[in-house]
């Protein structure tokens with residue numbers, strides 16, 4: 228049965244009342260957004276002839292998604308974080324602020340207030356003795372290649388099971404999360420462990436929907452970064468390690484060619500010694516180029532709810 232009711236005065240009137248157009252109070256921006264969202268939902272129901280059964284399944288799906296705390300996990304899987312990045316890239320281009328190391332999505336698993344140190348940090352707590360030691364190092368420069376001292380490089384990544392500390396309560400506090408301030412040559416170095424790729428909780432709401440789309444919920448092995456320094460555009464980015472099954476098939480759409488990095492196995496003992504190591508390790512080099520700006524609003528990360536943000540750090 229295909230009925231068309233969207234054009235009727237009754238539906239138009241209903242939508243206006245839903246969005247509070249006929250009341251004085253409330254917030255104008257919210258009224259405009261809700262009117263548009265509900266219009267488009269109604270239109271979708273009409274166009275795709277959504278049945279009441281399908282509609283109520285969706286409502287209870289959203290309930291469950293929230294109960295599982297997975298809304299911010301589903302968003303990247305549906306390309307929303309990537310779409311926001313596409314818009315930010317286009318805005319940068321329009322403002323002549325493009326260039327530098329490309330941004331990519333933050334993801335939902337950042338925790339504010341990680342320990343901060345100068346030039347070097349050890350990120351892992353040493354409990355995973357089977358893990359491959361990683362030396363993650365690089366230089367932060369401006370877009371002329373000049374080294375930037377005192378930039379804050381905030382790094383977080385998963386363990387060898389693909390799990391993140393804080394969200395995985397079995398890990399120690401701030402395991403695999405550190406802030407490193409670059410030295411006078413703009414350099415930072417972290418000793419850590421090579422992470423594994425991340426997979427959505429297999430029984431969770433996100434994976435349930437991905438299954439219905441015939442999609443997997445996996446990310447390649449990756450390392451997250453916030454890089455900031457006064458006078459420069461804040462950068463939110465990640466690197467994906469080359470050679471992972473999912474390097475170019477990331478369910479969260481965060482891969483960018485410039486951000487795929489080779490992890491290089493180093494067997495040479497003299498190199499190991501430089502880092503105080505006594506065996507082979509894997510070296511990951513990520514150099515970062517920041518773009519200068521005098522706009523304060525571009526120098527900080529976007530506001531969103533983050534674990535422990537706003538608490539004493």
Ligand code: DHB
Pocket residue numbers: 299300301302303304333334335336425427446479
């Ligand atoms: C998700 C997980 C991540 O580790 C990440 O970086 C991005 C997204 C997720 O579960 O949606």
Ligand code: FE
Pocket residue numbers: 334336425449451
């Ligand atoms: Fe991640």
